[in-house]
Amino acid sequence: MVHEIMITALVTAILSSLTVYSADETSCPSRYVRAECQLQTNPSTVNPPSQITGIVTFSQRVTSSCRRLGSLNMNVRISGLQPNANRSYGLHVHQSADLTNGCESMGPHFNPLGALHGGPTDSFDMRHVGDFGNVHLNLFGQVNTLRTDYLANLVGNQSIIGRGLVLHAMTDDLGLGGVPASLTTGNAGARLACCVIQRTQSRKT
Numbered sequence: 001m002v003h004e005i006m007i008t009a010l011v012t013a014i015l016s017s018l019t020v021y022s023a024d025e026t027s028c029p030s031r032y033v034r035a036e037c038q039l040q041t042n043p044s045t046v047n048p049p050s051q052i053t054g055i056v057t058f059s060q061r062v063t064s065s066c067r068r069l070g071s072l073n074m075n076v077r078i079s080g081l082q083p084n085a086n087r088s089y090g091l092h093v094h095q096s097a098d099l100t101n102g103c104e105s106m107g108p109h110f111n112p113l114g115a116l117h118g119g120p121t122d123s124f125d126m127r128h129v130g131d132f133g134n135v136h137l138n139l140f141g142q143v144n145t146l147r148t149d150y151l152a153n154l155v156g157n158q159s160i161i162g163r164g165l166v167l168h169a170m171t172d173d174l175g176l177g178g179v180p181a182s183l184t185t186g187n188a189g190a191r192l193a194c195c196v197i198q199r200t201q202s203r204k205t
Contacts, residue, residue: 030063033154037195044102052193054078071148083141090172090188093130094164103191106164119174167193
């Protein structure tokens with residue numbers, strides 16, 4: 001009996017944390033929190049082969065009284081990369097917004113839960129909050145993609161606002177590469193471009 005009660009309590013706790021909105025939550029006051037990051041070529045790069053520019057926008061639905069967070073929505077638009085349809089580039093949130101020595105000053109991946117590196121679809125204990133995986137290049141040397149993330153937030157302890165966003169030179173192996181760097185950085189290589197994630201005007205729903 002005690003065992004059944006413990007299981008029921010655990011299931012209840014898990015369900016209460018899910019970002020699902022039920023019919024009886026429609027009356028909850030809600031708003032969209034928004035942020036953006038304007039990517040630029042790494043300032044510390046000497047004679048870069050091209051000038052990378054881009055903007056990444058974020059939005060997340062927050063309902064205050066029901067204490068629910070929606071998934072984080074992302075719109076990633078990047079240009080200036082060398083055209084190659086088969087290339088993917090690691091994209092991660094890093095701990096710091098420091099640009100003193102270029103993108104290198106932004107420190108390691110944002111990892112408040114103390115997990116190993118993984119992919120964006122891995123469970124919360126198998127990835128960093130800042131692990132956004134890879135973005136994929138089109139034939140014109142551009143990235144233009146919409147995506148969502150279930151773990152990173154724009155509010156609370158796992159907020160990415162005020163932190164660095166870094167585009168890496170190589171494909172993130174999602175922690176599966178079998179080398180030490182896989183479990184910390186995804187072996188994604190040098191930091192091509194970066195920016196600081198800044199909050200923008202929120203909108204009520």
